[in-house]
Amino acid sequence: MYKRKGNKLLYECQEYINDTCDKFKNLADDYLETGVNLRENLLKIKEGKVEEWLQESQKKYTCKACEKPLAVWTTKCHHCGAEIN
Numbered sequence: 001m002y003k004r005k006g007n008k009l010l011y012e013c014q015e016y017i018n019d020t021c022d023k024f025k026n027l028a029d030d031y032l033e034t035g036v037n038l039r040e041n042l043l044k045i046k047e048g049k050v051e052e053w054l055q056e057s058q059k060k061y062t063c064k065a066c067e068k069p070l071a072v073w074t075t076k077c078h079h080c081g082a083e084i085n
């Protein structure tokens with residue numbers, strides 16, 4: 001998830017680094033409610049751990065019961081009905 005602000009990557013933005021960027025904070029808070037930590041994700045990407053992040057994301061959005069892909073905002077698998085925690 002690369003986001004650009006001007007011609008800089010988001011994590012190079014001083015406001016982001018200092019956690020004073022309101023736009024990012026609002027966005028991140030929304031995501032956090034659904035269990036997505038944007039800061040953590042971006043840190044992984046920054047550290048070059050894109051593969052690791054992709055694998056984690058794939059695992060996170062795959063149903064453990066039927067191994068089909070899950071929707072991000074759901075608490076139940078819409079394929080088999082298993083509860084997602």
Ligand SMILES: [Zn+2]
Pocket residue numbers: 063064065066067068077078079080081082
């Ligand atoms: Zn399922």
